Structures are given as C-alpha cells and as structure tokens.
Amino acid sequence: MTDIAKRAREITSLRDFLALLEEAGQAITWSERVMPEPDVRNVAVAASRDANGAPAIVFDNIAGYPGKRTAVGVHGSWDNIALLLGRPKGTSIRELFFEIVGRWGDAEAQISYVPEAQAPIHECRVESGINLYDILPVYRINEYDGGFYLGKASVASRDPEDPADFGKQNVGIYRLQLQGPDSFTLMTIPSHDMGRQIMAAERTGLPLKIAVMLGNHPGLAVFAATPIGYEESEYSYASAMMGAPIRLTKSGNGIDILADSEIVIEAEMQLGERVLEGPFGEFPGSYSGVRKAPIFKVTAVSHRRDPIFENIYIGRGWTEHDTLIGLHTSAPIYAQLRQNFPEVTAVNALYQHGLTGIISVKNRMAGFAKTVALRALSTPHGIMYLKNLIMVDADVDPFDLNQVMWALSTRTRADDIIVLPNMPAVPIDPSAVVPGKGHRLIIDATSYLRPDPIGEAHLVNPPTGPDIDALSKKIRVMQGGASA
Amino acid sequence: MSETTCPRCSSAGAVADYRGVEAGALIWTIHRCVVCCFSWRDSEPPSAIGAGVRSGDFAVDAANLDRYPKILQQ
Ligand SMILES: [Zn+2]
Numbered sequence: 001m002t003d004i005a006k007r008a009r010e011i012t013s014l015r016d017f018l019a020l021l022e023e024a025g026q027a028i029t030w031s032e033r034v035m036p037e038p039d040v041r042n043v044a045v046a047a048s049r050d051a052n053g054a055p056a057i058v059f060d061n062i063a064g065y066p067g068k069r070t071a072v073g074v075h076g077s078w079d080n081i082a083l084l085l086g087r088p089k090g091t092s093i094r095e096l097f098f099e100i101v102g103r104w105g106d107a108e109a110q111i112s113y114v115p116e117a118q119a120p121i122h123e124c125r126v127e128s129g130i131n132l133y134d135i136l137p138v139y140r141i142n143e144y145d146g147g148f149y150l151g152k153a154s155v156a157s158r159d160p161e162d163p164a165d166f167g168k169q170n171v172g173i174y175r176l177q178l179q180g181p182d183s184f185t186l187m188t189i190p191s192h193d194m195g196r197q198i199m200a201a202e203r204t205g206l207p208l209k210i211a212v213m214l215g216n217h218p219g220l221a222v223f224a225a226t227p228i229g230y231e232e233s234e235y236s237y238a239s240a241m242m243g244a245p246i247r248l249t250k251s252g253n254g255i256d257i258l259a260d261s262e263i264v265i266e267a268e269m270q271l272g273e274r275v276l277e278g279p280f281g282e283f284p285g286s287y288s289g290v291r292k293a294p295i296f297k298v299t300a301v302s303h304r305r306d307p308i309f310e311n312i313y314i315g316r317g318w319t320e321h322d323t324l325i326g327l328h329t330s331a332p333i334y335a336q337l338r339q340n341f342p343e344v345t346a347v348n349a350l351y352q353h354g355l356t357g358i359i360s361v362k363n364r365m366a367g368f369a370k371t372v373a374l375r376a377l378s379t380p381h382g383i384m385y386l387k388n389l390i391m392v393d394a395d396v397d398p399f400d401l402n403q404v405m406w407a408l409s410t411r412t413r414a415d416d417i418i419v420l421p422n423m424p425a426v427p428i429d430p431s432a433v434v435p436g437k438g439h440r441l442i443i444d445a446t447s448y449l450r451p452d453p454i455g456e457a458h459l460v461n462p463p464t465g466p467d468i469d470a471l472s473k474k475i476r477v478m479q480g481g482a483s484a
Numbered sequence: 485m486s487e488t489t490c491p492r493c494s495s496a497g498a499v500a501d502y503r504g505v506e507a508g509a510l511i512w513t514i515h516r517c518v519v520c521c522f523s524w525r526d527s528e529p530p531s532a533i534g535a536g537v538r539s540g541d542f543a544v545d546a547a548n549l550d551r552y553p554k555i556l557q558q
Contacts, residue, residue: 064504
C-alpha cells in the first residue's frame with residue numbers, strides 16, 4: 001500500500017482530512033478579514049473555478065464571528081477526492097471512477113462504538129438557551145437565498161415505525177434553513193428516505209427525532225449523498241468504501257452519530273407544521289421557489305472544542321456539490337446496470353447530479369443501447385434525475401467530452417433520438433414542465449451494427465386460389481360431419 | 485413591536501435573532517421576518533437587502549401566503 005493510501009485509511013474526522021489536504025497543498029487558511037456576505041461566497045466561487053485542483057478553504061477571520069471558523073470546498077475538487085481515496089493528485093476522473101467501482105460492495109463494514117463520555121463530539125454540550133448563531137458562523141450562500149442555510153449537514157434519523165433497525169436509520173444531506181435561534185426547516189421530497197420518514201411520522205403521530213451532523217468524516221459526507229437502498233446503512237457503506245473503521249456514538253436523543261464530528265444539532269420535528277422555506281440556489285444553477293416545509297425544534301447541541309463549521313458553496317456549476325457527489329452518483333448506476341447488462345463499460349453521471357449522463361456500452365445488437373438507456377431511467381437514481389442520456393460505444397470514454405462530442409458528431413442519426421414526454425422529474429429542475437414532471441431525452445450516439453436490417457425482410461407468400469378455397473370448404477364439411 | 489421592515493415582503497415587525505459583537509463593538513445584526521421567514525444580516529450589500537434595489541423577482545407576497553405550496557402533503 002502506498003503511503004498516501006495508508007494515510008487515507010487513517011482519516012477519522014474532518015480535522016484529519018484537512019491536515020492531509022494541507023500537506024498536499026489542497027487546503028488553505030484564509031486569514032484575511034472577510035465579511036460573511038459577500039466575501040465568503042466570492043472566495044468559494046473563485047476557488048471552484050478549478051474543478052480539478054481547488055483547495056479546501058478554512059476562514060478564521062470573519063467579521064462579527066471572533067474565534068469562529070468555517071470550511072468550504074473540502075470535497076471541492078477531483079484532487080481532493082483523489083486524496084480521500086488514497087490516490088495521488090492528478091489521478092484522472094476515469095481512474096477515480098474505477099477506484100470507487102472496485103470498492104463498491106466489496107469490503108466488510110467495521111463499525112465501532114465509543115462511549116458518549118469519551119466521544120470528541122460531546123466535548124461541549126448546550127441544552128438550554130440554545131442559539132445556533134452562537135455556534136455557527138453562517139453566511140448567505142447565494143444572494144437571494146431565503147435565509148442562512150446549512151448546506152452540507154448529514155442528517156441522521158431513525159425510522160419512526162421501526163426505531164431499533166440500524167439499517168433503516170437514514171443519513172442524508174438535506175438543505176436546512178435556519179428559522180430563528182433554535183429552529184430550522186428541512187427540505188426533502190417523498191422519494192427521499194427522509195421524506196418517507198417525515199410522512200410516516202405525520203401519518204402515525206410518532207415523534208421524529210434527528211441528529212444533524214456538521215463537519216464530518218469526509219467519507220460519510222459522500223455516502224450521505226449517495227442513492228443507496230432504504231434499508232442499507234450509510235455508515236456501513238462509508239466504512240466499507242474507506243476500508244477503515246467508522247467510530248459511532250449516541251446523540252443525546254438516541255441516534256447513532258459519528259463520534260468525531262465537529263457539531264451535532266439534536267432536534268425534533270413539529271408534526272404537521274409548515275413554514276415558508278426558500279428560495280435556495282440549487283444544484284441545477286437556479287433558485288428553487290418558496291414552499292412550506294417541515295420545521296424542527298432544536299433540543300440540544302454538542303460540539304468539539306473550537307469547532308469548524310463546514311458548509312458548501314452550491315449554485316450555478318461547477319461547484320463543490322458536483323465533485324462531492326459526482327462519482328458516487330455514477331458508481332451505483334453502473335453497478336445496477338451491470339447486473340442486467342454486462343456490456344456497460346462506464347457511467348458518467350457527473351453533471352448536476354446526473355441531469356445529464358453519458359453511458360458507454362458494447363452494442364449486443366442493433367438498437368441495444370436504447371434498451372440500456374431505458375433500464376438506466378428505471379434505476380433508483382434514474383427515476384428522478386437522469387434527464388438527458390447520451391449513449392456511446394465502448395470505444396468512447398464517457399469521461400472524455402472530446403470523445404463524446406466526436407461520437408455525437410459521427411454516430412448520431414436524428415431518428416435515434418428519443419423523447420419520453422411527461423416523466424417524473426426532480427422538482428427543482430428548472431426545465432420541468434411543472435415541478436416534478438418533465439421530458440426525458442435519449443441520444444443514441446452508438447454506431448449501428450451491420451447489417452442494419454431495415455428493408456431486408458421478404459414477405460412469405462402462402463398458397464391461395466380456387467384449390468385452397470375448395471380444401472377449406474372440405475375441411476368445414478368434415479368438421480360438421482364429425483359433430484353431427 | 486419592532487420597526488424593522490422586511491426587505492423581501494415589506495412587513496414590519498422583524499425580530500433580531502443575533503448580534504455579531506467584537507470587543508464590545510456591534511458589527512452587525514441578524515434579523516428575521518416573522519411573516520415570510522426571510523432572514524438577513526444588516527451588513528449585507530444593498531443588492532440583497534436594499535428596499536427598491538433588491539430584485540423584485542424574489543419578493544414574497546405577504547398578503548397571499550396561501551399560494552406557496554406545502555411539501556410532503558399526505
Ligand atoms: Zn418578510
């Protein structure tokens with residue numbers, strides 16, 4: 001194992017990862033004095049212009065927040081993702097994709113529990129007079145956001161109807177808008193695990209308690225954003241994929257949380273209540289609207305001493321959102337397609353959460369790539385997100401857009417383009433006909449197989465004429481005689 | 485009743501949620517509108533919080549809050 005691979009496996013926290021990134025020139029401390037708005041956003045956007053090499057940035061001199069720190073861009077470039085996976089800077093996206101694919105479902109999860117009293121997350125605890133602004137140096141992420149958002153929180157919650165089941169415990173990244181000193185709204189949709197749990201709690205009247213983790217193990221952050229099955233544990237996946245143990249402990253409200261996170265906010269949903277949420281500059285690069293969202297009341301906060309508030313810049317791409325989840329969106333689609341179609345050779349769903357995806361496939365027969373495209377649309381992620389699919393041959397690298405454009409130019413026939421109208425769509429897609437419903441596009445840019453069978457068919461000419469008519473009559477007569 | 489007016493929906497009565505203080509000096513205040521749930525910091529640029537400067541596309545109609553959809557309806 002290379003030194004860097006070994007170092008990656010030793011990461012247990014955001015702090016460990018920031019130290020590793022700093023050594024590699026992939027994290028910087030911004031100590032020049034900044035205003036929360038617009039300076040933090042401006043610096044984050046300027047960094048994210050370099051999707052290959054942008055460093056994480058830790059701000060430690062923010063006007064009005066003496067002594068507080070905030071980090072952005074921790075997963076903000078392919079070089080940072082490479083270091084997380086134990087690969088050197090400059091590793092190609094294609095290589096990183098196959099690194100993740102190679103680990104997918106491959107290793108055993110190693111989960112250990114740390115007693116609460118020994119867990120770094122519980123070093124400081126606030127149970128009364130809670131004011132989140134005392135702890136979190138928040139800033140407006142996009143200029144017209146409806147409020148101050150926590151954009152990179154991993155929200156852990158138990159299934160309200162089956163709270164003892166470890167697998168059904170969910171960890172997901174949802175956008176949270178602060179709604180006062182001790183309240184926040186959470187935005188989700190029914191197809192997300194969290195949406196499912198909220199609806200179950202409101203249907204049954206059971207309490208829904210959550211733990212919002214901020215500043216987390218960098219391996220968990222990617223899995224919290226990965227579309228895995230409802231009954232699968234994000235903690236187990238993160239451990240298996242990192243090839244290293246994950247340390248958990250309990251939150252004050254009984255949920256499994258990372259022992260080494262920076263901050264955890266414990267909260268309970270106010271059943272049936274909704275308040276205005278949004279807009280928020282979302283990953284398609286447009287603002288989602290104002291909606292009424294569920295509201296959560298904070299019951300306690302635990303944090304490490306001198307905590308780092310980790311947040312994200314998300315908005316019009318390219319942003320940290322895309323590098324954070326791009327490969328972990330591509331890999332499960334690839335794994336799911338390969339179960340039926342081993343001809344699939346790679347999946348690139350890096351673009352805006354897979355709103356555009358490029359799939360390379362060895363055509364088994366003429367038109368086969370279209371069949372594979374339809375299967376991709378029915379994968380768990382594809383149902384809502386895969387909007388534009390470009391199918392290319394296996395000799396085209398879907399991660400090399402020059403090759404993809406060559407295939408589009410030389411292999412696409414206009415009648416190999418399929419539009420599927422009025423399909424489900426992610427509600428924040430600005431091109432949707434109505435939120436939640438839109439068209440899908442499949443461009444088959446694979447080369448056709450020879451011989452292309454159009455016009456090759458010859459008709460069968462069955463015998464006809466008076467002789468056949470006479471035989472037909474005779475058969476009816478014989479049939480009548482038998483039944484008489 | 486606070487006199488602070490919301491830059492998004494023009495309602496009066498916004499509350500102060502937090503004050504950023506350094507060495508005893510007030511640097512900024514975070515306000516929240518109890519009508520449209522907008523939160524803002526009074527040190528933000530006028531393009532975001534200036535009455536008459538801020539884009540009208542992002543105004544909220546305080547008289548018609550029913551028009552905003554409710555998510556996760558059963
Ligand atoms: Zn307002």
